Amino acid sequence: MWRGASGGNTAGGSPGTFTSLTATGLFTQAGEDGITAFATGGQTNATALSATKNLHRVSVCATAGDSVKLPAALVGQAHFVRNDGAAAMQVFGQATETVDGVASATGVPHPTGMACWYVCTTAGAWNRTFSGVNPTLR
Numbered sequence: 001m002w003r004g005a006s007g008g009n010t011a012g013g014s015p016g017t018f019t020s021l022t023a024t025g026l027f028t029q030a031g032e033d034g035i036t037a038f039a040t041g042g043q044t045n046a047t048a049l050s051a052t053k054n055l056h057r058v059s060v061c062a063t064a065g066d067s068v069k070l071p072a073a074l075v076g077q078a079h080f081v082r083n084d085g086a087a088a089m090q091v092f093g094q095a096t097e098t099v100d101g102v103a104s105a106t107g108v109p110h111p112t113g114m115a116c117w118y119v120c121t122t123a124g125a126w127n128r129t130f131s132g133v134n135p136t137l138r
Contacts, residue, residue: 031055037066037085043092043105054079061085067107073097073120082115091118099126 030053037058038047049056051071056079058068064087070079072094083089088111093104099118102108108128110116115131 029053029055031057033057034059035068036060037062037068037083037089039063039066041065041067041090041107043067043069043107046090046092046107049079049081056080057082057084058089059084061087061089061112064088065090067092069094070097070099070118070126073124073126075120075123077120079118080115081110081118083110083112085112088112093124093126097124097126100128101125 030050032050032053032055035047035049035056035058037060038045039062046067046069048069049071054077056068058081061083062085066085066087067090068081069092071077081091088109090107091099091110092107093099095104097104099108117129117131118126119129120126
């Protein structure tokens with residue numbers, strides 16, 4: 001939330017005005033690299049992706065179905081996940097959440113070599129958008 005010079009909120013609240021705004025350098029986002037998907041898969045023991053970082057690269061997914069678990073689906077959350085492992089992984093949500101309408105206990109496939117945004121616009125529900133190409137064409 002940004003505060004305007006008049007003290008009002010300029011995003012997420014009542015309007016305000018800026019007298020000046022300076023931004024320098026690059027805006028960066030926190031990420032985690034070198035993630036290993038949980039071998040043999042499943043939601044219960046899936047490797048948990050960090051809730052405090054929103055960029056995630058899975059470097060080890062040895063067998064199809066090895067798994068990772070998204071943080072809690074809270075409105076406004078967005079997590080970028082890339083699978084650089086050797087096989088497609090399974091992505092789960094928390095407890096009774098859904099991913100693209102699929103129950104978290106089932107999870108959804110995430111092909112190798114693909115990057116995907118998992119975005120929450122409704123509490124408890126993740127939606128995903130693959131970057132580049134339709135994953136069903138791979």
